[in-house]
Amino acid sequence: MKDICAVSTPLAEGGISVIRISGENAISIGAKVFKPLSCKSVENMAGYTCAYGKIVDKNGREVDDGVLTVFRAPKSYTGENVCEISCHGGIYVTKKVLRLCIEQGAELAQRGEFTKRAFLNGKLSLTQAEGVMETISAQGEYALNSANLTKEGRLFRLISDMSRKFVTILGELAAWVDYPEEDLPEISEDNLRESLKNALAGLDKIIADHDSGMILKNGVDTVIAGKPNVGKSTLMNMLLGYDRSIVTNVAGTTRDVIEESAKLGELILKLSDTAGIHETDDEVEKIGVDIAKKKLKNAMLVIEVFDISRELDEEDLELLEYVKKLGKKVIIVLNKSDLENVVERSLLEKYSDYVIEISAKLDEGREELQKATEKLLGIGGYDADSTIFANERQIACAERARKYLAMALESLDMGETLDAVTVMIDNGANALLELTGEKATEAVVDEVFSKFCVGK
Numbered sequence: 001m002k003d004i005c006a007v008s009t010p011l012a013e014g015g016i017s018v019i020r021i022s023g024e025n026a027i028s029i030g031a032k033v034f035k036p037l038s039c040k041s042v043e044n045m046a047g048y049t050c051a052y053g054k055i056v057d058k059n060g061r062e063v064d065d066g067v068l069t070v071f072r073a074p075k076s077y078t079g080e081n082v083c084e085i086s087c088h089g090g091i092y093v094t095k096k097v098l099r100l101c102i103e104q105g106a107e108l109a110q111r112g113e114f115t116k117r118a119f120l121n122g123k124l125s126l127t128q129a130e131g132v133m134e135t136i137s138a139q140g141e142y143a144l145n146s147a148n149l150t151k152e153g154r155l156f157r158l159i160s161d162m163s164r165k166f167v168t169i170l171g172e173l174a175a176w177v178d179y180p181e182e183d184l185p186e187i188s189e190d191n192l193r194e195s196l197k198n199a200l201a202g203l204d205k206i207i208a209d210h211d212s213g214m215i216l217k218n219g220v221d222t223v224i225a226g227k228p229n230v231g232k233s234t235l236m237n238m239l240l241g242y243d244r245s246i247v248t249n250v251a252g253t254t255r256d257v258i259e260e261s262a263k264l265g266e267l268i269l270k271l272s273d274t275a276g277i278h279e280t281d282d283e284v285e286k287i288g289v290d291i292a293k294k295k296l297k298n299a300m301l302v303i304e305v306f307d308i309s310r311e312l313d314e315e316d317l318e319l320l321e322y323v324k325k326l327g328k329k330v331i332i333v334l335n336k337s338d339l340e341n342v343v344e345r346s347l348l349e350k351y352s353d354y355v356i357e358i359s360a361k362l363d364e365g366r367e368e369l370q371k372a373t374e375k376l377l378g379i380g381g382y383d384a385d386s387t388i389f390a391n392e393r394q395i396a397c398a399e400r401a402r403k404y405l406a407m408a409l410e411s412l413d414m415g416e417t418l419d420a421v422t423v424m425i426d427n428g429a430n431a432l433l434e435l436t437g438e439k440a441t442e443a444v445v446d447e448v449f450s451k452f453c454v455g456k
Ligand SMILES: Nc1nc2c(c(=O)[nH]1)N(C=O)[C@@H](CNc1ccc(C(=O)N[C@@H](CCC(=O)O)C(=O)O)cc1)CN2
Pocket: 071, 074, 075, 076, 077, 084, 123
């Protein structure tokens, strides 16, 4: 396999940059561009050692001084010989060192090619490789924790155990279909049904955990919507803990969308404070209302705000209907609970199971809002150590497996032939094997690594 090289640190000015080379000749390529000060040859360096020295061009002219680290196959990230050169973190000098490596015979790596080689050399499973990716994109504690569970191989083991059971069953089914008269270990339908049920329950749990996990990991796109002057911006500020949005007693204060993330318990709400939605002739306000409606379409959660001291009017009802048609998760907030309540609650309760009273101005009702949100999103008793999928590819495989295994169970219950059941189980098991990468096509593998960055 050819030798590859890439800049593994971001191409931006920084303290140092790392240029990584992997392949059979990685160390001899390193030896050509790097001269240790101690004069000993890079070629003789042991694995996991480093040297300080000069980075030189073809003519022996110094380009920079730096540090070279040697990893000897199979003890490296890729499982191949690896050489890492760290130079000073300038953009030009980094590119120049990369060019020297290419001049000496290395080829520029494709996206994710180092990690792909680690996968092909059996250093990582496909899901573990995806865990590496998760680590890189993690933006918080939940995300990092989840990445570490994936990298450690928990998801791989879980799914792999499940698929192995089916592969065993498939073997037995095949033997039974081929030699029904022989005295083969009995596959009772009850056992089969039991195995299918167990696997389905297992998949159901991780698929259900996935949604909660993703919410905790990535946050929830949340729109604060309502008529002008009901206190949307005051609520935004209350949730943020500082004054971000302008608050006045003039209706139509907020015009553009104000976006900011706020923590509500363990939840990250990616909030959008929007212009008050109503009919208006004001050109600028109109645009704001259109943007607000667009935001609503993309939201996962909508906090609909009403003023408890004013009776609901036509515009309030129109908004309730509008959001209802979008089919979003809705929390109805009756704001200004410090004032006299003139709103008929039962009307609102038709639109959401979660109607709560708060006073955004006095910072009252935060706990109720948190409880309602957690319940609505189904993350109340979520265990942070649950295994969750790293990405859409994994969840799609799991859902496919669930579909086929459910069909297998159905066929069994309907008394169909074991042949038909076998086909379903086979499809289900294949989906699981694709998830772990044990039986993923080249196209699937390429797709996974194409999402990585160059140098990873
Ligand atoms: N400088 C540097 N830092 C880095 C990486 C790297 O490639 N280079 N990594 C890149 O992502 C991560 C670490 N990943 C690595 C994974 C395995 C091995 C390794 O040497 N594996 C041997 C372990 C043998 C042993 O048990 O001692 C092996 O698998 O055989 C090295 C780095 C993060 N930090």
